[in-house]
Amino acid sequence: MTGYSFRVENIDTTTPHSARMYDYFLGGKTHYGVDEEAAEAVISLWPNVRTCARVNRWFMRRGARWLAAEAGIRQFLDIGAGIPTEPNLHQVTQAIAPETRVAYADNDPIVLTYSEALLESTPEGRTVYLHADATDPESILSAPELREALDLNEPVALSLMALLHFITDEERPYELVEALVSALPSGSYLMLSHVTADLDPETWARLTETLKQSRRGMKEGQARSKEEVTRFFDGLELVDPGVVVAHRWRPGDDDSPAGVDDAAASLWAGVARKP
Numbered sequence: 441m442t443g444y445s446f447r448v449e450n451i452d453t454t455t456p457h458s459a460r461m462y463d464y465f466l467g468g469k470t471h472y473g474v475d476e477e478a479a480e481a482v483i484s485l486w487p488n489v490r491t492c493a494r495v496n497r498w499f500m501r502r503g504a505r506w507l508a509a510e511a512g513i514r515q516f517l518d519i520g521a522g523i524p525t526e527p528n529l530h531q532v533t534q535a536i537a538p539e540t541r542v543a544y545a546d547n548d549p550i551v552l553t554y555s556e557a558l559l560e561s562t563p564e565g566r567t568v569y570l571h572a573d574a575t576d577p578e579s580i581l582s583a584p585e586l587r588e589a590l591d592l593n594e595p596v597a598l599s600l601m602a603l604l605h606f607i608t609d610e611e612r613p614y615e616l617v618e619a620l621v622s623a624l625p626s627g628s629y630l631m632l633s634h635v636t637a638d639l640d641p642e643t644w645a646r647l648t649e650t651l652k653q654s655r656r657g658m659k660e661g662q663a664r665s666k667e668e669v670t671r672f673f674d675g676l677e678l679v680d681p682g683v684v685v686a687h688r689w690r691p692g693d694d695d696s697p698a699g700v701d702d703a704a705a706s707l708w709a710g711v712a713r714k715p
Contacts, residue, residue: 458606459523459550465493470523470554485647488640488704491697495705496633497525498697499686500601501532503631503711506679506690507597508536511713513629515596517586519574519620520603521546524554529599530567538562543589545570545580574603575611577619595627602707604672605635606661617672626714630676633686633709637663640703669708676712683710 456478460471464479471479482489507513514537518529521544527535530542542565546552552571561567568589572579580586590596598620607613621630637644644663670683681689685702686709697705 457548457550459548462493462602463523463525465490466497466525468523468525470550481650482647485650486643488643488706491700491704492635492707495687495697495700496602496707496709499633499689499707499709500529500599500631501527502690502692503709504529504532504597504599505536506711507629507631508533508540511597511629513595513597514540515590515594516540516542516599517545517580517590517596517620518542518599518601519545519580520600520606521551521569522548522601523551530561530565534562534565538564541566541589543568543570543586545572545574545583545586547571547573575607575616577616577623581620581623592623593625595629596624597629597631598624600630600632602633602635604632605663608662614671614674621676621714624714628714629679629711630673630714631711632669632672633707634669634672635663636665636669636706636708638665638708639685639706643703644706664708666708670710673710673712676714679711679713683708685709 454474456475460475461479461482463469464471464476504516516529516533530540533540533542544567555569559567559569566589568585570580570583570585572583574580600617604613604617607616617630621628666683673683685705686707687697687700687705689709689711
């Protein structure tokens with residue numbers, strides 16, 4: 441499905457903001473009228489966008505729990521953290537292992553404003569926030585805050601939740617992921633989710649065309665097929681069940697989404713180990 445694309449805003453308090461729109465989709469309160477208007481326009485074209493956002497949050501929690509409880513990971517690097525929405529990744533993982541250390545990274549000033557909520561940590565663990573750009577891996581990997589919080593000689597779980605569809609092919613997303621994974625030792629993991637047009641192509645075609653025409657100073661993004669999303673895991677060992685629609689990744693009896701079909705989710709997700 442290469443070629444399906446949508447648009448994401450430049451940061452401006454007078455224009456819709458992707459992080460605030462995502463907050464609106466999740467039923468949060470950190471958004472403004474302009475974000476609500478834009479979000480409702482998306483909902484009118486893609487009524488299931490709220491479901492997609494909620495399934496994405498569920499997958500983050502499910503994947504993080506598995507990494508902490510089953511894989512024994514005690515260090516996490518979450519890039520594209522977004523506006524804090526409880527429970528955050530550090531709350532999920534530190535509830536299982538209080539000594540867990542988490543580094544969040546984002547380059548949105550709106551996230552920086554709310555970063556204090558990301559810095560609450562258990563006494564045994566550590567939580568830090570880096571103001572850094574996902575398209576510049578070195579700005580993240582060389583950040584003093586990262587080096588102080590995480591030991592890159594020990595396994596780290598790299599979390600890229602609903603981030604890579606904001607990075608077009610021209611921005612070389614596969615090379616960015618490879619650079620980040622290459623900096624991590626054997627035994628580390630990659631966890632990611634990514635929107636797709638595979639499961640509801642007609643809706644995505646309408647959404648794409650409308651957003652292309654709307655302009656509004658927005659930056660281009662890109663939905664990808666299952667094959668394209670799976671490529672991000674090249675060289676890694678996929679954890680069963682592999683790359684699947686997000687709500688189908690090891691669902692349990694706790695907080696699994698109920699009554700969600702694949703087209704409503706429209707989100708590929710997976711977890712893989714670095715050998």
